[in-house]
Amino acid sequence: MPPTPPLQRLHRRPSFFQPHRTFVDARVKWIRDRALDHAVEKEKHLQPFHALKDLLLLPSSAASSSPSGTALPLAFITARAAELRLPFRPIRFIRLFPSAFVEELPSPASGAPPRPVIRPTFQLLRLHDDERRALEATRSDAADRLLRLLMLAPRRRLPLSVVDRLRWDLGLPRDFARSLLPEYPDYFQIVPSPTGIGGALDLELVLYRKDLAVSAMERYAMKTGGYKKGMSLSFPLHFSRGFDLEKKVRQWLEEWQKLPYISPYEDATHLAPKSDLAEKWTVAMLHEVLHLLVPKKTEKDNLILLGEHLGLPAGLRKVITHHPGIFYVSNKLRTQTVVLREAYRRNLLVEKHPLMGLRYQYIHLMHKGKETDGKKKDKKSKRVTAENNIAGVDEIGEEEDEDFDEDEEDELSAASGIETEDEESDDEDVKQPAT
Known part of the structure; x- marks a missing residue:
């Protein structure tokens, strides 16, 4: 097995390249962006729905054959409810999606009471097959993105549990x-964790590919021409309508954008802590991580946990809130989600990964046929347009989150140290400083 290559270290820069942090006593407003909130909120229940689908359709010794595909006893699903992260009782969750799951009561055998079983609908089977083919077609892409993530880690390894937590956002198959x-032994190997706690395992990098050690920011700059390592690169800024930076913050941001861009694939341990240059490297790291994720967003807790293993500073939450033109923090779905602003136009991804297209089709299937008893049927049917059927529910109507209210949203904002504003934004004003 070839040894892991040494870290790619930068030349140490003179101290005048590393000014101390000048971003002080600045209050950054948080303005609700309804379009980006919608990008988060429309995926409500999608992950537990997908987990239940996989339980039904992926190979399982508990599964039994049925005319329309795999069927599982409701009791078996109920026993796995915590693992599936179902938001409420399994039977209630299943009945929310009649276009995806069918509840059956088979004929009793030997006088025993009948046990209800759940099977997938034809539409769900068809989507699952499409997803299986998409996962197969994007295996190389998934391996490259996972390789890049390991290349960002100083020790070229990450706990397998952390990778598994990011599996959905990385677009990796469940197993x-x-x-x-195993298909990429030249890329990865699973090794015991140095901590040795509870048999923990790490995913370790085997091969460091220099051709992949180019950030999204650098790739874009190279396309425009004239970029060389160490030059200044300005991050694209997209502010919500109605957002206005304080004058001192705006001045700081203009100077900060002019600082040299240090790639997240380069070692930054020589940078002075709490300097503006160190913060620019941290933002570059967060920017690259979000670019590696197929939805270009993830829960803030995922970023904080990952940051611990990527060598990011402890004040990561403040770094995110200092740059509202680069990152948006949504408080929907009882959590905080960090969204890469430049990756979205309103609530739509600018570049849609094939898996995201399929996820939007799952969302459409989840909404199709809901509440057939007539409750709110007319109101919700208006939210699914002909365009949704073609584009995979990119613009389904915004639904009210029954389990979340504005008071809880404000509490989340306060906990993150963001000054909240009552304004809401539908559109975005784009501001791109010159490089």
Whole structure:
């Protein structure tokens, strides 16, 4: 097995390249962006829905054959409810999606009371097959993105549990440790964690590919021409309508954008802590991580946990809130989600990964046929347009989150140290400083 290559270290820069942090006593407003909130909120219940779908359709010893595909006893699903992260009782969750799941009561055998079983609909089977083919077609892409993530880590390894937590956002198959990693022995190996706690395992990098050690920011700059390592690169800024930076913050931001761009794939341990240059490298790291994710967003807790293993500073939350033109923090769905602003136009991804297209089709299936008893049927049917059927529910109507209210949203904002504003924004004003 070839040894892991040494870290790619930068030349140390003179101290005058590393000014101390000048971003002080600045209050950054948080303005609700309804379009980006919608990008988050429309995926409500999608992950537990997908987990239940996989339980039904992926190979399982508990599964039994049925005329329309795999069927599982409701009791078996109920026993796995915590693992599936179902938001409420399994039977209630299943009945929310009649276009995806069918509840059956088979004929009793030997006088025993009948046990209800759940099976997938034809539409769900068809989407699952499409997803299986898409995962197969994007295996190389998934391996490259996972490789890049490991290349960002100073020790070129990450806990397998952290990778598994990011599996959905990375677009990896549910059983990636068995189905994907063995196909790339020159990329990855699973090794015991140095902590040795509870048999913990790490995913370690085997091959460092210099051709992949180019950030999204650098790739874009190279396309426009004239970029060389160490030059200044300005991050694209997209502010919500009605957002206005304080004068001192705006002046700081203009000077900060002019600082040299240090790639997240380069070692930054020589940078002075709490300097503006160190903060620019941290933002570059967050920017690259979000670019590696197929939805270009993830829960803030995921970023904080990952940051601990990427060598990012402890004040990561403040770094995110200092740059509202680069990152948007949504408080929907009882959590905080960090969204890469430049990746979205309103609530639509600018570049849609094939898996995201399929996820939007799952969302459409989830909404199709809901509440057939007539409750709110007319109101919700208006939210699914002909364009949704073609584009995969990119613009389904915004639904009210029954389990979330504005008071809780304000509490989340206060906990993150963001000054909240009552304004809401539908559109975005784009501001791109010159490089």
